[in-house]
Amino acid sequence: MTPDPASQHDQSLHNYNFAYLDEQTKRMIRRAILKGLAIPGYQVPFASREMPMPYGWGTGGVQVSAAILTPEDTFKVIDQGADDTTNAVSIRSFFERTAGVVTTTKTAESSVIQTRHRIPEEPLTDDQILVYQVPIPEPLRFLEPRESETRKMHELEDYGLMHVKLYEDIARHGHIATSYAYPVKVEARYVMDPSPIPKFDNPKLSDCPAIQLFGAGREQRIYALPPFTQVISLDFEDHPFQPSKADHPCGLCGAQNAYLDEVIVDDAGGRMFVCSDTDYCETRLAECNQVKEDT
Amino acid sequence: MTPLLSVQCVSKSYGSHIGCADVSFDLYPGEVMGIVGESGSGKSTLLNCMAGHLPPDAGAVYFDTRANGPRDTVCMSEPERRMLSRTDWAFVHQHARDGLRMGVSAGGNVGERLMAVGAQNYGDVRAKATDWLTRVEIAVDRIDDRPTTFSGGMQQRLQIARNLVTGPRLIFMDEPTGGLDVSVQARLLDLMRGLVRDMGLSAVIVTHDLAVVRLLADRLMVMKSGRVVEAGLTDQVLDDPQHAYSQLLVSSVLQV
Numbered sequence: 001m002t003p004d005p006a007s008q009h010d011q012s013l014h015n016y017n018f019a020y021l022d023e024q025t026k027r028m029i030r031r032a033i034l035k036g037l038a039i040p041g042y043q044v045p046f047a048s049r050e051m052p053m054p055y056g057w058g059t060g061g062v063q064v065s066a067a068i069l070t071p072e073d074t075f076k077v078i079d080q081g082a083d084d085t086t087n088a089v090s091i092r093s094f095f096e097r098t099a100g101v102v103t104t105t106k107t108a109e110s111s112v113i114q115t116r117h118r119i120p121e122e123p124l125t126d127d128q129i130l131v132y133q134v135p136i137p138e139p140l141r142f143l144e145p146r147e148s149e150t151r152k153m154h155e156l157e158d159y160g161l162m163h164v165k166l167y168e169d170i171a172r173h174g175h176i177a178t179s180y181a182y183p184v185k186v187e188a189r190y191v192m193d194p195s196p197i198p199k200f201d202n203p204k205l206s207d208c209p210a211i212q213l214f215g216a217g218r219e220q221r222i223y224a225l226p227p228f229t230q231v232i233s234l235d236f237e238d239h240p241f242q243p244s245k246a247d248h249p250c251g252l253c254g255a256q257n258a259y260l261d262e263v264i265v266d267d268a269g270g271r272m273f274v275c276s277d278t279d280y281c282e283t284r285l286a287e288c289n290q291v292k293e294d295t
Numbered sequence: 296m297t298p299l300l301s302v303q304c305v306s307k308s309y310g311s312h313i314g315c316a317d318v319s320f321d322l323y324p325g326e327v328m329g330i331v332g333e334s335g336s337g338k339s340t341l342l343n344c345m346a347g348h349l350p351p352d353a354g355a356v357y358f359d360t361r362a363n364g365p366r367d368t369v370c371m372s373e374p375e376r377r378m379l380s381r382t383d384w385a386f387v388h389q390h391a392r393d394g395l396r397m398g399v400s401a402g403g404n405v406g407e408r409l410m411a412v413g414a415q416n417y418g419d420v421r422a423k424a425t426d427w428l429t430r431v432e433i434a435v436d437r438i439d440d441r442p443t444t445f446s447g448g449m450q451q452r453l454q455i456a457r458n459l460v461t462g463p464r465l466i467f468m469d470e471p472t473g474g475l476d477v478s479v480q481a482r483l484l485d486l487m488r489g490l491v492r493d494m495g496l497s498a499v500i501v502t503h504d505l506a507v508v509r510l511l512a513d514r515l516m517v518m519k520s521g522r523v524v525e526a527g528l529t530d531q532v533l534d535d536p537q538h539a540y541s542q543l544l545v546s547s548v549l550q551v
Contacts (some may be wrong), residue, residue: 156374160411164403170417171439236417
């Protein structure tokens with residue numbers, strides 16, 4: 001008798017461990033995470049596994065999430081702030097199938113949030129973990145191509161080169177034009193790449209009650225910020241750091257202080273600015289409608 | 296007077312091959328020492344051992360630090376040595392490409408050392424970079440151009456500016472005029488002589504060009520097969536060479 005395709009499919013899923021990775025791998029990743037938490041901002045090498053998705057799609061973040069997920073967790077994935085783009089949807093369904101955890105799009109309801117290039121607008125709490133997907137963990141990489149040399153520079157706190165990058169920005173553009181992946185200094189020690197989040201989000205890294213974990217799958221590095229870590233964006237005295245955003249309110253919910261995406265709406269050059277954090281925008285809209293209904 | 300740099304019995308070998316053997320000398324503040332010799336005679340090995348780029352197998356290199364007096368740089372910790380090489384030392388490479396960041400503008404190249412020792416003010420860094428470009432005769436409007444767009448002589452001058460901006464006391468030069476044409480060499484030598492005299496710099500210059508040492512160096516060491524065969528005042532060694540190899544070296548120079 002041939003087994004029906006549905007049960008065969010279920011069977012194959014049963015062959016996977018909880019959250020896809022085997023327990024030894026998770027153990028190895030957890031050790032890297034603990035080391036990262038003990039040395040905030042330090043890049044811990046780990047034996048990154050092949051994941052069933054291409055590099056650049058969040059293989060590092062997925063491995064970190066898999067290592068920290070428990071069956072009781074509520075999981076949220078955001079991609080550039082949105083819960084409904086390909087990357088977010090596929091990673092969410094990946095963990096729905098391999099871990100069976102509850103997923104949500106609500107920031108407040110989630111306990112583990114995997115993010116690509118944004119920090120949620122809603123302040124995080126001390127029972128949440130934010131997992132970043134990191135393409136290139138080394139902030140000095142484009143200035144110094146040799147890994148042996150960049151490691152030595154971190155070891156010796158030799159960070160003059162980082163300011164050379166900012167100097168070049170000002171010399172060329174008149175202001176610090178780096179607008180994402182803006183380098184930060186963690187607890188006055190390690191210079192860290194906060195992953196390509198907009199520099200608007202940089203202040204949220206500092207003194208955050210949530211644990212922040214960074215996973216780079218291709219580059220095989222994990223780093224971390226424990227709760228309430230001091231994170232300072234590098235700058236010059238006469239050109240101080242400025243978190244910037246488009247100078248508009250959100251076209252949908254009217255938020256003044258949220259990071260905005262520019263959306264082209266027609267072929268005639270029409271455009272609107274909307275919150276990049278879709279959950280934040282929807283929550284605000286729902287509240288607005290609620291108030292209207294009540295009155 | 297304490298010597299600024301005191302090299303004591305420095306030896307370095309690559310396996311069974313001798314890089315340099317048992318070299319000792321003292322360099323006093325404001326003095327320029329030339330090291331000449333044929334290719335493979337161990338000049339560059341010696342220079343790299345002194346500048347902390349290579350660990351010598353034996354011997355000591357004492358440098359008279361500002362804070363703590365003479366310290367053996369061989370036994371120093373890496374952070375201390377790096378600090379020295381960013382502040383009190385300068386190293387001019389033969390190929391400007393080795394000493395410059397080719398992807399960074401001229402101003403950024405000059406400013407790097409300042410920012411590495413903690414300069415946090417863009418205006419100050421920019422002003423110092425401008426000043427130094429003028430001092431090495433590079434037009435100020437080239438400050439935002441990359442060194443890739445510079446000629447060989449300009450690159451070499453930029454490398455010198457980048458090294459001298461933190462006001463070092465000792466400068467190591469590895470064939471600074473190698474690969475430049477004669478007229479550019481002459482200008483560069485003129486410039487270096489001026490800077491060395493004005494700033495009261497001490498220098499160790501490695502070269503195989505006797506004209507360079509004749510112009511710049513107060514004292515001269517002649518090396519052959521890793522050993523110093525003759526040392527003395529420049530004019531004395533060049534005009535009255537004693538060792539057979541020095542005689543060969545001096546007589547090999549073409550007279551035009």
